[in-house]
Amino acid sequence: MGAATVWSFHISPAMGFQQPELARIFVWHFPCPILATVLLLLGGWFSANYLKTKDRHWDERAASANELGFIFCLLTMATGIVFSEVQWGAWWQWDPRQTSFLVVLFIYAAYFAVRGAFPDPERRASHSAAYALTAILPALFLIFVFPRLPQIVSFHPSDSILKGKIKGEYAYVVLTLMLLMGILSVWLYRLRVRAGLMALDSEFNNAELAIGSSTSTPTGVVRPVRISPEDGGSA
Amino acid sequence: MNSGWKAEIAAVFGKELRSELRSRSGLTTAGLFGIVTVFTIAFASMNTKLDGNIAAGLLWVAVLFSSIVSLPRTFVTEEEQGTGDLLRQWARPHAVYWGKALFNLAQLGAMSLILSFLYLGFTGLDLKIAWLYWLTLFAGCAALAGAVTLTGAIVARAANRSSLAGAIAVPILLPIMAAGVAGMRAAFGSGFAESGAMSALGLVGYAVATFAIGPWLFAAIWKS
């Protein structure tokens, strides 16, 4: 990571930007939204799995993925804001890109609001899963489609990838950094999931302890009482 | 089978309609909000000429908000009355979702019609492309109804329903509104017609998607 950072400061200034030497932030700015998107999609996938198999491990995974995705959204926003100060000379002006991405932040903030609203774990899981799946379509629309709509006038570049404007050493830096951040996020994700699952299982164990060792003794048994005539008839 | 579904959906729809007509709290609140909103906007823009852009935005704010005000009640009421378990016993989730979503659509459609007439009347805007206006409006309402029914179901059992409803519904619905605004702008003659048509189509697509996927998601939360 550090090495890549150093490298990113030695590379040739990015072409096509007003203040090339400052535009290096781009190598940080670009991977974030991509990773965020991937994580959010993963979150959706895990949520779907939860709804299929009511297994709360999937819920933990979904929560973790969405949390991490949310963090990367924040990073995107942060770098983006810095970037726009550098390039457009203002921290914030209502550029559709900024606006739409802000909504994405809201959408995923709301995901955690939903989780917080349900104390009962099963209910929390199913409700937040349903919400996450509802959210994906709008989120993707806001991240990728909306800023590119013809009637939207945005200063935000949208074709530097498609038209391959990023090339040479610069591209390598972007790619390696993306790779590194990818690895980092995988690592964080696995940590988070392990922690979550541990908490989950320990909760189950406590539940076992709650009724002492009697894991199998039934709390009640059906026993017949005196048989009345009409029952004899039916039997 | 198919006719079976129809009958069940119709039954849910009818039930909603009947109870709403007997205690009109939902409609009242929404209508109340809509009217006062339109009036406010009209008053605010009294001696200033509205251009298409703002006008479209204002109209959609009104539609979006009044949908959020009234629609979540469909499920919140069930839970607060304690009648949710009746429906859970009697009906299949898909029928519940469709019935309620369609009712919401009807309610929202009616309301946005009233809003439109008041609005166009007050502000004296002229529609350049009428069909685009109505297409956008109704596609938008359908998308809203589908999505809000779902959000209503999600918040129904939360302790802080009212604010949660706003918090999760608005961002989910903003894309709808964005597309709606784009369409309306075109209809009001500012912005490109074809892009407006595009976003109207987008709305139709979104509506279809919600009504197709909605029931499945709904089923998952309804029975838990």
Place this chain on the structure above:
Amino acid sequence: MNSGWKAEIAAVFGKELRSELRSRSGLTTAGLFGIVTVFTIAFASMNTKLDGNIAAGLLWVAVLFSSIVSLPRTFVTEEEQGTGDLLRQWARPHAVYWGKALFNLAQLGAMSLILSFLYLGFTGLDLKIAWLYWLTLFAGCAALAGAVTLTGAIVARAANRSSLAGAIAVPILLPIMAAGVAGMRAAFGSGFAESGAMSALGLVGYAVATFAIGPWLFAAIWKS
């Protein structure tokens, strides 16, 4: 005696607060709601410059929205949960009205503070007359809270006549909006300052009146 009233009002207020914040995310959700609301407004007026008039109108629509959203929770919920009779047995109507109205006011006040800061920040409008802005805003919130609480009671109790409730509520709410918009316009520098100040004072008067008369009207509805 006086302290008695205070305690009772505080009790009702606390009860509302507790049931709203019962869930872990209560406050944050409320905040999110406010943010999202104002954002919608800003979004609607996407990359078009707002003038003071429209801005005032939009802001008030937002405030109205957040007040109406909490409207059902005040009394409709009581009746639908079937807890109304508890309050009727335990509390004196005035305490109920004041408790609920103050809670709505607190919620609305907090909300409109968030709204204002974001809104002014986002739209980059500059306040010509700051004090007028804040005076209008809070007087307006107070008036709205008082009026909405009353409306909520009517909507909830007058079950089948609740369209009538709407008919009553509209004229109650319209003056507030009108005065509010006028005040804000002036604060934003369009329109005459003194007329703005006038309407701000009007709002203050209206608010006082609502909180003074409200309990009596309320008592009449509540006990029947």
Place this chain on the structure above:
Amino acid sequence: MGRATLAGVLEVKTLGKRFAGRWIFRGLSFDLVKGDRLAVLGPNGSGKSTLLKVIAGLLPQSEGQVKLPCSDVRKCLALSALEQSLYPSLTALEHLDLAARLRACESRAGSLLKMVGLEHASDLQAGHLSTGMKARLKMALAVQAQPAVLLLDEPGASLDEEGRALVEAIVLEQAARGCVLFASNDPSERRLANLELRLES
């Protein structure tokens, strides 16, 4: 009594329900055959209603399974509970029609209302019915679909003499059709049962 020879109507296997880490009941296993009338007994808060709700599929169980004779719950199971509320603005008749349409069974509204003694109240909104009248309506709704498994939560409570006689009639009629479980706090209702399940709190 040759129970084994009869086809099982309801099978419950190691059923358990946990609320907030606390087991309400656990490891319940029984299976009922045609004609069985199981009384679920136990002090307040012992989990009777919870058990019935779990069997009815209104609450997810924490472990174990419930096996019903048919796949479609709407058709082969019905629950009538004291706590259950009705749609305040719908009339008794409308309730029966709605349920019938949703469950796709024929609504014998007239005869049912007559049976539970509400023929005069058929057009009263449920919000205007008395406690006992609501209880009767709920019973009518429960037996409407002629389910194989009938669940009654405190059927006798809030009913007068005539009403309790009605409960007895319904329980016996149901026993001829399938099986019935009823939760009860009223010792006098134990006589309706041929099986008992006592839950401890």
Place this chain on the structure above:
Amino acid sequence: MGRATLAGVLEVKTLGKRFAGRWIFRGLSFDLVKGDRLAVLGPNGSGKSTLLKVIAGLLPQSEGQVKLPCSDVRKCLALSALEQSLYPSLTALEHLDLAARLRACESRAGSLLKMVGLEHASDLQAGHLSTGMKARLKMALAVQAQPAVLLLDEPGASLDEEGRALVEAIVLEQAARGCVLFASNDPSERRLANLELRLES
């Protein structure tokens, strides 16, 4: 028995209630003194709950008057009804505190919860209480203010043996303080009364 010599606690004069043009009851006049325990009987739908609600001032009467010993209803009258629901998201403790603050009486929450046997459930939200536990909480709320007039609508319903014993205790305790009216469908509760009022439907 020298009733006349005793101070009247509750006076009801030619009380009548009409719903939609139909008289539920009419011309009821009675007058209760300290120690009286009036059982309101009658079939389902005969107007027992309505009568209690009218006396409690929750429903306006169509004619006649109800005279209470003191002016402030909150202090000298309390109703606990089977149909009454509680705030689902408030705990038992919070209910008692809220009621105490509103009625300006001291909240003996601890002892009351102990008396009705909910000491362990004091922090459970009411929405998570069982029917019988709710009934117990409602009784605790009713006696909290030590009212002169106590109204109980079907107190025994949904309560177990222990609960019914509790009801008896409360009725007798109340008789020492003032008078109590209870509506009941359970014949075994008649023994708690020294007076009976039978409503016909």
